[in-house]
Amino acid sequence: MTKRLLVSLIFMITILTGCSLPVDEAAEEAYETFEEIITAEPEETNFENDVLKAYIPKDFTTEEESENNIILSDSSITAVLFVNPHEDLLSQVAYETLMDSEEDPLYVKTMEQDDMFSYIVITEADKSLYDVTVGIGGVKLSTQMKARKITGYADEFATIVRSVTYDVIDTDK
Numbered sequence: 001m002t003k004r005l006l007v008s009l010i011f012m013i014t015i016l017t018g019c020s021l022p023v024d025e026a027a028e029e030a031y032e033t034f035e036e037i038i039t040a041e042p043e044e045t046n047f048e049n050d051v052l053k054a055y056i057p058k059d060f061t062t063e064e065e066s067e068n069n070i071i072l073s074d075s076s077i078t079a080v081l082f083v084n085p086h087e088d089l090l091s092q093v094a095y096e097t098l099m100d101s102e103e104d105p106l107y108v109k110t111m112e113q114d115d116m117f118s119y120i121v122i123t124e125a126d127k128s129l130y131d132v133t134v135g136i137g138g139v140k141l142s143t144q145m146k147a148r149k150i151t152g153y154a155d156e157f158a159t160i161v162r163s164v165t166y167d168v169i170d171t172d173k
Helices: 003-016 023-038 093-101 147-163
Strands: 052-054 061-065 069-073 078-083 107-112 117-124 130-136 139-145
Touching (some): 023 117, 023 130, 023 147, 139 147
Antiparallel strands (some): 061 069, 069 078, 078 139, 107 117, 117 130, 130 139
C-alpha cells in the first residue's frame, strides 16, 4: 500500500468515526498531507479547458466554468479553482493578495521549492466554518468547511492544485 493511500485511509477513518479535531490540529495534519503531495509527482490530468489541464477527483463535478475559474463540488462542499495565467508556479502574487485581505489568519504555511511556491491558509469564516485556501504560484483552490473536514479534503485539494498545468502568458513582450 502506498504511503499516500495509507494517509488518505487514516484521514477518512478519522472522519467516519466522527472524531473532531481542533482547527489547529486539523490544519497541521492537512499541511503534512499537502506537503507530501506537493513534493510528489502530479496526477495525470483528466480535465481540460482553454486555460488549464488538471486532475479532478472522481467524486467532484464541474459545476461552472469561466475563463480562469472552475467551480467544483462533491456531496459536501463547493470549491473554486482559480488560475492566473499571468503568474507562474513560483509566483507569490496570489498568496500575497490573500494575505493582504486576511486580518488574522488562524493558520498559514508556505513551502518554497526550486520550481514552485506553495501555501495553505485557513481563516475563520464564522463560528463553525473556515475558509481554506491551498495554492501553488498562480493556482489556488478555495472553499469553506467545518474544521473536522479540513484534514479529509487536504489530499484532494493538494492533488488538484499540484496537477494543474497551464501556459503562462508573458505580459513583458
